[in-house]
Amino acid sequence: MIEPLFLNLEQHDTLSDEERGVLRKMMVKEKRFAAGEDLVVEGSRPPYSSLVIDGFTARYKLTAEGTRQITALHISGDFVDLHAFLLKTMDHGVIALSPCHVAFADHGELKRVTEQYPHLTRMLWLDTLVHGSIHRAWIVAMGRRSKASHLAHIICELFVRLRCVHKTNGWSFYFPLSQGEMADVLGLSLVHMNRVIQTLRRHGLISWASQTITILDWEKLKDVAEFDPTYLSLSAEPR
Amino acid sequence: MIEPLFLNLEQHDTLSDEERGVLRKMMVKEKRFAAGEDLVVEGSRPPYSSLVIDGFTARYKLTAEGTRQITALHISGDFVDLHAFLLKTMDHGVIALSPCHVAFADHGELKRVTEQYPHLTRMLWLDTLVHGSIHRAWIVAMGRRSKASHLAHIICELFVRLRCVHKTNGWSFYFPLSQGEMADVLGLSLVHMNRVIQTLRRHGLISWASQTITILDWEKLKDVAEFDPTYLSLSAEPR
DNA sequence: CGCGCAATTGAGTCGACTCAACGTTGGTGG
DNA sequence: CCACCAACGTTGAGTCGACTCAATTGCGCG
Numbered sequence: 001m002i003e004p005l006f007l008n009l010e011q012h013d014t015l016s017d018e019e020r021g022v023l024r025k026m027m028v029k030e031k032r033f034a035a036g037e038d039l040v041v042e043g044s045r046p047p048y049s050s051l052v053i054d055g056f057t058a059r060y061k062l063t064a065e066g067t068r069q070i071t072a073l074h075i076s077g078d079f080v081d082l083h084a085f086l087l088k089t090m091d092h093g094v095i096a097l098s099p100c101h102v103a104f105a106d107h108g109e110l111k112r113v114t115e116q117y118p119h120l121t122r123m124l125w126l127d128t129l130v131h132g133s134i135h136r137a138w139i140v141a142m143g144r145r146s147k148a149s150h151l152a153h154i155i156c157e158l159f160v161r162l163r164c165v166h167k168t169n170g171w172s173f174y175f176p177l178s179q180g181e182m183a184d185v186l187g188l189s190l191v192h193m194n195r196v197i198q199t200l201r202r203h204g205l206i207s208w209a210s211q212t213i214t215i216l217d218w219e220k221l222k223d224v225a226e227f228d229p230t231y232l233s234l235s236a237e238p239r
Numbered sequence: 240m241i242e243p244l245f246l247n248l249e250q251h252d253t254l255s256d257e258e259r260g261v262l263r264k265m266m267v268k269e270k271r272f273a274a275g276e277d278l279v280v281e282g283s284r285p286p287y288s289s290l291v292i293d294g295f296t297a298r299y300k301l302t303a304e305g306t307r308q309i310t311a312l313h314i315s316g317d318f319v320d321l322h323a324f325l326l327k328t329m330d331h332g333v334i335a336l337s338p339c340h341v342a343f344a345d346h347g348e349l350k351r352v353t354e355q356y357p358h359l360t361r362m363l364w365l366d367t368l369v370h371g372s373i374h375r376a377w378i379v380a381m382g383r384r385s386k387a388s389h390l391a392h393i394i395c396e397l398f399v400r401l402r403c404v405h406k407t408n409g410w411s412f413y414f415p416l417s418q419g420e421m422a423d424v425l426g427l428s429l430v431h432m433n434r435v436i437q438t439l440r441r442h443g444l445i446s447w448a449s450q451t452i453t454i455l456d457w458e459k460l461k462d463v464a465e466f467d468p469t470y471l472s473l474s475a476e477p478r
Numbered sequence: 479c480g481c482g483c484a485a486t487t488g489a490g491t492c493g494a495c496t497c498a499a500c501g502t503t504g505g506t507g508g
Numbered sequence: 509c510c511a512c513c514a515a516c517g518t519t520g521a522g523t524c525g526a527c528t529c530a531a532t533t534g535c536g537c538g
Contacts, residue, residue, distance in 0.1 A: 071379060507512090
């Protein structure tokens, strides 16, 4: 059931059978969520961390004026809120953006892992570090790229991450976010988000219809995005 | 010498004398950097992680057009690139923004820590997680706040972080960044950065002259910034 | 068939950018 | 000690990107 997590972690280093067993035992329950449902509420102190088995989820914060900023997108195999194990209090919410299948890792079990399985601990730590890298890539895209380039960068990143967990189909992938939700990722208005998407379409870089994105010209898309996947640490080496 | 690190970590949980000793032994060398010097070069694979003893440093990425985005600011007691221990390849550079005193932790020693000191390992992991939280706060500020609010948020955050390591003086603190460097933090042009700073001055929220920022009205500044320090995890509790 | 939600288009306004010039200041060498 | 230089800070003007308000189209489902 948690094979996507294995696929994810093994992008960075190999896991032993014992470690795989430990990860399986860590999962205390599972649950399904409908699109729009909150997995975790801001300000709460969950006793477990959520692993996405299938579906799309997002971390987000709301501002006083009621606008929303999505700070991360999570897919199959991602530990959405592993950081809650040590941060304790959630500083943001987590929402399902499609129907989701989620498993939960108990924080007591995680603590036992840190006491008995140093390599596995480093692998989980690494998982949170990679998501930190992704945050930094997003900051650069938000601050110093055109909006079209920013969108292209996110599409490149999602494609690569989804391919790692076998969720792509050739150059296409399922992508359930509406343009309004995507606007909350880029920090744009809905209207302008639409216009930016049309720019990428007009240049023949992507098609995006009925919840499916297809990359039509990977090389050009990568160029527009200045996409360099180094930050995803996709090389298996001793960690 | 590494007391700022202790001050920093003890915001989150207590350290034993043994743990303090382990941290001291981890530091294999120290060095001073002039303002403008690179501590770490993008793409390198450093065998140690940098701890700022004193001074201001920044992580940054350059774009193809030659613009720069600063993704994080680091002060006394911050492990700038602890993540390099597991990420291996640096996906960004680190630069000194003032004269800096830096110590280096050997990655071999860090690995030994993960094998023998689970609680200390969790504390170091937590340190990287807090910086992940800060990244998310920055993403929200970049995406959904006015530029004046974004600047106010950064000033609030810096004030709180600097106070933790005793680097504030009443409502004032040393802040060596030029307006041009600050523009690379907010993702603005130099000219507009200047105008945003003047907005906060005109409203009587801050003064900023000769490398010193003074907060003139904390309550109003916090309001403008919508600053909620939860994301900094400043409560000592078992981790 | 019609409702509701998502996507799209148009028009007018304001924020942020660039180019360009000028003021200020701290440090350095004659 | 003062003059000068270089870097930083400030201001003005014109342009373009992104926003808001508003209306229209497209589509899936009861």
